[in-house]
Amino acid sequence: METIAAKKDIRTCSLPELEEAFRELGEPSYRAKQAYSWLWQKAARSFEDMTNLSKPLRLMLEERFVIRGIQLDKTQVSSDGTIKSRFRLHDWHLIESVLIPVPEEQRYTVCVSCQVGCSLTCKFCATGRMKRVRNLDPGEIFDQVVLVSQQSVETFGHPITNVVYMGMGEPLLAYSNVMESIERLTSPSGLNMSPKRITISTAGIAKMIVKLADDGCKTNLALSLHAADDAKRNEIMPINEQNNLEVLMDALDYFYKTTKNRISYEYIAFEKFNDSLADAANLTRLCRRFPVRVNIIEYNPIDDAPFSKSEEDRMNAFALF
Ligand code: SF4
Secondary structure, rough: OOOOOOOOEEEHHOOOHHHHHHHHHOOHHHHHHHHHHHOOOOOOOOHOOOOOOOOHHHHHHHEEEOOOOEEEEEEEOOOOOOEEEEEOOOOOOOEEEEEEEEHHHOOEEEEEOOEEEOOEEEEEEEHHHHHEEEOOHHHHHHHHHHHHHHHHHHHOOOOOOOOEEEEOOOOHHHHHHHHHHHHHOOOOOOOOOHHHHHHEEEEOOHHHHHHHHHHHOOOOOEOOOOOOHHHHHHHOOOOHHHOOHHHHHHHHHHHOOOOOOOEEEEEEEEEOOOOOOOOHHHHHOOOOOOOEEEEEOOOOOOOOOOOEEEEHHHHHHHHHH
């Protein structure tokens, strides 16, 4: 008997591969285009949804393929209005996405995961304590956007407007799947989102930032900076030991000159670690080489964290420097 595991996930097929599979089933290529549109434009979750395909064809597809969608497992609403969703993958691993609503600006951002776990062991991050299990498939990243957008419509009457790759995992270490998911989100044969509404957020892998630029990346880029000198950054982000700030600044400068896409720094303020005026002065120095926007973020402490969130007056003084 054929098992689900033996069937191919139809969403791993490119359009030419799907056309070839349809030819083998004796179906014309426009039928493959219709199925492709169901998968990526209409985000169909089952073959049964593909109502302009005949019933026998839908059954044939079901015998041959699966759609490995993600399933909502749990949601948690925070007092600041963000909604955290936990999703179960086909192999029972769990990942998280977060909906961040800013209704007054009509901005509804989904923060998506791209890996199960993460290999980068940043000291302030809960995911950094889990070992990396695998990269998410492009379809699993795509599903987070679709399902959280539905959640946003149900809760706020508005679909998501922005996507940021800042959930579990390092996007530049899941490179091809992340790029493929962006293609599905931005392509006219997918969700047709503007790439300007998408941000890849990296802990900082210089050679991959250069690759992004060389590959003609159209999205924005954020660097999780969190410390503006190498000694402090090494302490909290081991990736900095092979990708120090000078190397990263060179890579970001190249990215900016090549793409002209927006760059931002994410900077979590940790109490008495990186929130002094001297730290602010270091950060200012890192803002001189190319245009960059700085987002100062309040820390949400994890269990047994060696850090706490910066006090409001320290954070304000830092931000106003
Ligand atoms: S790269 Fe991101 S997900 Fe990975 S450990 Fe660092 S902060 Fe956490």
